[in-house]
Amino acid sequence: MNFTPVDGNVTEAVNHLDMLITALTRNVAVVILGITINYINATMVHTFNTHHIFKSNPRYILFIHLVFNDMIQLTTSISLFIFAYAFNTIFVSLCCLLILPAILTTLNTPLNLAFMAAECYIAVCIPLRYNNICTVKRTYIVIGIIWTMSSLSVLPDVFILLATEPLEFLHSRVYCSRDSVFRNTYTVKKRDVSHILFLVVVWLTLFYSYLRILFAAKAANADAKKARNTILLHGFQVLLCMTSYVRPMLSQVLTYLFPAGVRSIYFVMFIINQILPRFISPIVYGLRDKTFRKYFKRYLCTVTRHPKTAPT
Numbered sequence: 001m002n003f004t005p006v007d008g009n010v011t012e013a014v015n016h017l018d019m020l021i022t023a024l025t026r027n028v029a030v031v032i033l034g035i036t037i038n039y040i041n042a043t044m045v046h047t048f049n050t051h052h053i054f055k056s057n058p059r060y061i062l063f064i065h066l067v068f069n070d071m072i073q074l075t076t077s078i079s080l081f082i083f084a085y086a087f088n089t090i091f092v093s094l095c096c097l098l099i100l101p102a103i104l105t106t107l108n109t110p111l112n113l114a115f116m117a118a119e120c121y122i123a124v125c126i127p128l129r130y131n132n133i134c135t136v137k138r139t140y141i142v143i144g145i146i147w148t149m150s151s152l153s154v155l156p157d158v159f160i161l162l163a164t165e166p167l168e169f170l171h172s173r174v175y176c177s178r179d180s181v182f183r184n185t186y187t188v189k190k191r192d193v194s195h196i197l198f199l200v201v202v203w204l205t206l207f208y209s210y211l212r213i214l215f216a217a218k219a220a221n222a223d224a225k226k227a228r229n230t231i232l233l234h235g236f237q238v239l240l241c242m243t244s245y246v247r248p249m250l251s252q253v254l255t256y257l258f259p260a261g262v263r264s265i266y267f268v269m270f271i272i273n274q275i276l277p278r279f280i281s282p283i284v285y286g287l288r289d290k291t292f293r294k295y296f297k298r299y300l301c302t303v304t305r306h307p308k309t310a311p312t
Contacts, residue, residue, distance in 0.1 A: 022263075023085050023263070026085070026267050027081070027082055027085055030078055030081055030082075030270070030271075030275070031078065031082070033275050033279075034074050034075070034078040034275070037070075037074060037275070037278050037279055038071050038074060038075065041067045041068075041070060041071050041278075041281075042071065043296065043299050044064065044067050044292075044296060045064060045067060045068060045071075046299055047292065047295050047296045047298075047299055048060060048064040050295070050299075051295055053291070054292070055136075056136060058119060058134040058135065058136060058138070058139040059116070059119055059123075059134075060292065061136065061139045061140070061143075062112060062115060062116050062119060062139060062142070062143075063116070063292075065112060065143050065146075066109070066112045066113070066116070066281060067281060069105045069108045069109060069112065070105070070109070070277075070278040070281055072101055072105045073101075073102060073105035073106060073108075073109070073274070073278065074274065074275075074278050076098055076099075076101050076102040076105070077102050077270075077274045078274075079098055080098055080099065080102065080176055081270055081274075083098075083176060084175065084176065084266075088175065089173040089174055089175050089176075090173060090174070090176050091170075091171065091172070091173055092169060092170050092171070092172055092173075092174055092181055093170050093171070094176075095174065095176035095180075095181055096158070096161075096181060098176065099176060099177075099178060099181060100154065100158070103150075103154050103178060104147070104150045104151065104154055107149075107150040107153060107154070107198065108146050108147065108150050109237075109277070110198060110199065110202040110238050111146045111149060111150070111198065111202065112146055113202065113206075113237055113238055114201065114202040114205040114206065115142050115146070117205055117206050117209040117210075117231055118205060118209060119134055120209060120213065120231060121208075121209035121212055121213060122134055124212075124213050124216050125212050125213065125216055153191075153194045153198075156187075156190065157182045157187050157190070157191070160182070160184050160186065160187050161181065161182055161184070161187075164184050165184075178191075199238075202238055203238070206231060206235050206238065209231055210231040210232070210235070213231055233280075236280070237277055237280055237281070240272070240273070240276055240277040240280070250269070251265060251266070251269060
């Protein structure tokens with residue numbers, strides 16, 4: 001009986017302020033994490049470019065490609081995350097420009113991990129043929145194959161979009177996600193098939209490499225044991241990457257169970273799918289490798305300067 005419209009307005013204003021503070025906190029946290037990870041990754045790229053010892057090793061070339069791929073993926077996904085909070089909807093044409101590199105780099109990650117696992121297998125199980133099989137030229141060909149396979153999976157979606165959707169749709173505003181832009185039924189089915197195919201190939205490669213290295217590790221070879229642990233970490237990364245494939249279904253289930261926490265579910269899923277795998281890569285490949293770590297520590301927390309030439 002004592003409730004007045006003023007009290008209702010105050011409560012609504014407080015709730016709106018709480019939502020605004022929560023959204024701002026989440027965006028700031030995501031941006032800080034993204035800047036931190038990209039700074040570490042950029043330092044790794046600088047370390048790779050500075051020392052020729054890494055440019056002539058296929059293992060480091062594949063690793064730095066993974067790092068560079070993660071930088072693109074992290075930048076685009078964080079941009080999409082911020083736009084979703086700030087504008088809720090954006091133009092379809094702008095959404096395509098942001099979402100295409102995010103999809104390509106997301107598909108690149110498990111393929112890159114599969115080739116890195118194959119490189120570990122060759123180094124441990126057939127070391128005498130390693131220099132003949134794993135060359136610098138072939139490594140760059142492999143990187144080209146990775147981008148080609150990802151592009152062949154994504155570009156048909158663009159052609160289907162242009163062929164089936166009216167021109168007005170490109171100038172309309174939507175919530176920027178893959179399902180909102182590429183909404184054709186054939187596109188959705190093709191996406192699911194390509195995801196399953198990619199994951200089957202990657203998991204078969206990882207399991208085969210791990211089992212062969214596991215047998216080699218029984219001889220108490222330290223390098224084989226290290227490679228075995230690396231393959232396990234590959235598998236953990238791919239497992240995290242797989243969550244992006246089951247994210248729509250998982251999000252629907254969680255939203256049904258907790259309808260009031262849609263924003264929180266989206267935030268947690270984003271951290272698990274996009275941030276965490278990119279955080280693990282520098283630890284797995286940069287800090288565990290003694291040679292790379294020795295050079296990497298020189299640039300991480302210091303500003304490099306070109307030494308002055310001493311007078312003769």
